[in-house]
Amino acid sequence: MSRRPRDWKTLNAYVDGELTATEAAAVARNIAQDAPTAETAAALASLKSALLEQAEAPTDFDFLPPAANGQKPAFWQTGRTAAAAAVLVACMVAGAVWHWDTTRQETANLQIASWHQEAAEIHRAWVAKRSDERPPSLNIPATAALTAPELRIPDLSDSGLTPILLEPEAQLGGMTGYRVGYGGTRGCRISFFVLQGDGGIPGHLTTLKAGGPQVLAWRHDQAHYFLMAEGMAETRFGLIARTLQNVTANWQPLSPEIRTALQQNRQSSTPCTA
Amino acid sequence: MDQRERLESYRDRLYGYAISLSQDPDLSRDLVQDCALKALTAKKVPQDEPAFRAWLFRILRNAFLDHLRAADRLADFTFDDSDDLDPGVWSAEERMVDAVTVRVALAAMPAGQRDILALIDIAGLRYAEAATLLDVPVGTVMSRVSRARQALLLRISGSNVTPLKSAVRSAVNSSQGGRRR
Numbered sequence: 001m002s003r004r005p006r007d008w009k010t011l012n013a014y015v016d017g018e019l020t021a022t023e024a025a026a027v028a029r030n031i032a033q034d035a036p037t038a039e040t041a042a043a044l045a046s047l048k049s050a051l052l053e054q055a056e057a058p059t060d061f062d063f064l065p066p067a068a069n070g071q072k073p074a075f076w077q078t079g080r081t082a083a084a085a086a087v088l089v090a091c092m093v094a095g096a097v098w099h100w101d102t103t104r105q106e107t108a109n110l111q112i113a114s115w116h117q118e119a120a121e122i123h124r125a126w127v128a129k130r131s132d133e134r135p136p137s138l139n140i141p142a143t144a145a146l147t148a149p150e151l152r153i154p155d156l157s158d159s160g161l162t163p164i165l166l167e168p169e170a171q172l173g174g175m176t177g178y179r180v181g182y183g184g185t186r187g188c189r190i191s192f193f194v195l196q197g198d199g200g201i202p203g204h205l206t207t208l209k210a211g212g213p214q215v216l217a218w219r220h221d222q223a224h225y226f227l228m229a230e231g232m233a234e235t236r237f238g239l240i241a242r243t244l245q246n247v248t249a250n251w252q253p254l255s256p257e258i259r260t261a262l263q264q265n266r267q268s269s270t271p272c273t274a
Numbered sequence: 275m276d277q278r279e280r281l282e283s284y285r286d287r288l289y290g291y292a293i294s295l296s297q298d299p300d301l302s303r304d305l306v307q308d309c310a311l312k313a314l315t316a317k318k319v320p321q322d323e324p325a326f327r328a329w330l331f332r333i334l335r336n337a338f339l340d341h342l343r344a345a346d347r348l349a350d351f352t353f354d355d356s357d358d359l360d361p362g363v364w365s366a367e368e369r370m371v372d373a374v375t376v377r378v379a380l381a382a383m384p385a386g387q388r389d390i391l392a393l394i395d396i397a398g399l400r401y402a403e404a405a406t407l408l409d410v411p412v413g414t415v416m417s418r419v420s421r422a423r424q425a426l427l428l429r430i431s432g433s434n435v436t437p438l439k440s441a442v443r444s445a446v447n448s449s450q451g452g453r454r455r
Contacts, residue, residue, distance in 0.1 A: 008420050008424065009416055009417060009420040012416070012419055012420040012423055013401070013416055013419075013420075016394060016401065016419070018400070018401050018416070043427075044423065047376065047395075047423060047426065047427065048395050050372055050373045050375070050376040051376055051380070051391060051392075051395035051396055052395055052396060053373035053376075054290045054293070054294060054373065054376065054377060054380065054392075054396055055286045055287045055289070055290030055291070055396045056286050056289070056290065057285050057286050057288075057289035057290070057306075058289075058299075061285075061289065061303060061306075063281075063285060063288070063289070063303075063306045063307050063310050064278055064281055064282060064310055064314075202300050203298070203300030203301060203304070204300045204303045204304055249341075249344060250344035250345075252344070
């Protein structure tokens with residue numbers, strides 16, 4: 001049984017509540033008098049309801065960062081904070097974005113736990129070997145996109161970190177790629193793994209927690225990224241991870257806002273304690 | 275209601291809009307989180323609810339467009355307004371729709387059609403709000419909505435997903451209870 005509604009657009013607008021009172025009354029009369037039109041209107045309403053049912057976020061998805069001490073950020077309340085401070089708050093929130101989402105994703109997955117352990121051993125061995133050394137500058141340009149596209153080293157100088165190690169043939173969990181070691185002047189060391197393979201890491205930032213170093217991981221297409229540090233302030237580590245996640249999505253240079261946020265976050269953070 | 279509570283009330287709709295656009299759960303989480311971050315750190319926030327709602331979904335939509343732009347896929351995101359609207363034919367028994375059927379059919383639609391349906395039926399925007407967001411006349415929104423719904427119904431009628439009668443009844447009953455805005 002086929003139907004051709006008299007005025008399809010008007011009937012859609014009626015179901016959406018977008019008609020004037022006069023127009024709506026006319027359509028309502030038509031519905032009352034014409035069974036096919038009434039069926040069509042009912043079907044459209046049913047379709048709208050089914051579409052609305054698509055609006056359901058996963059139960060574990062908390063998309064709002066926790067407010068500090070249950071309070072809103074200060075600039076929220078006053079609206080007078082300077083732009084630089086707002087950027088700093090934004091960067092703190094960015095760290096919280098990482099924290100609130102990823103702490104819920106502490107995974108018991110044995111494979112991921114194995115990666116964590118393997119990565120931790122690599123990172124700690126490197127840190128132990130260099131613990132007494134002042135970080136030398138590595139003779140590689142620290143830019144977001146350099147040399148061959150398969151060997152890219154993000155620029156973290158705004159966070160006080162410079163590349164001091166390049167391991168071109170790194171391996172982790174059966175995946176292969178490279179590792180960049182960054183060093184700061186206050187004891188901070190970061191290992192950044194860029195690996196290709198079938199790792200199954202989610203696209204969003206995920207915490208790998210099995211004790212020991214902080215590890216955040218994410219995936220973009222077939223590339224898996226692991227970021228590891230120890231003793232670094234949580235918000236700083238989270239902001240760096242968030243920055244790198246964005247960088248690895250398109251390998252574009254950092255925006256001025258992000259660079260400012262990294263600089264200010266670094267200035268306000270404590271030295272690495274590990 | 276403070277800003278966090280306002281945002282929280284849009285949690286499901288923001289995610290629903292993001293997943294409708296991207297069809298990618300991970301990307302949807304990122305988009306909604308970025309949207310929340312920008313909303314919380316914005317200097318000026320619309321006070322009245324319709325303006326706030328449109329502003330919020332514009333942030334999310336722009337974030338998605340940025341993502342497409344970075345992936346050089348922005349051209350995928352269009353709505354073809356050139357086709358004449360044909361009310362089409364679909365039979366009464368094919369009109370039974372449920373959430374699962376709609377999800378499958380929606381995922382197979384062009385991004386532009388998903389966008390307009392999600393803005394109206396998931397985000398809950400009025401035609402005028404969607405018109406402002408999309409920078410098109412209200413009449414264009416009206417045409418796009420009706421055309422996209424027609425396309426969705428045709429996809430549903432052509433799908434091999436069998437609607438669940440109980441879900442259909444539930445959907446119909448819900449629709450009789452009015453819109454959720």
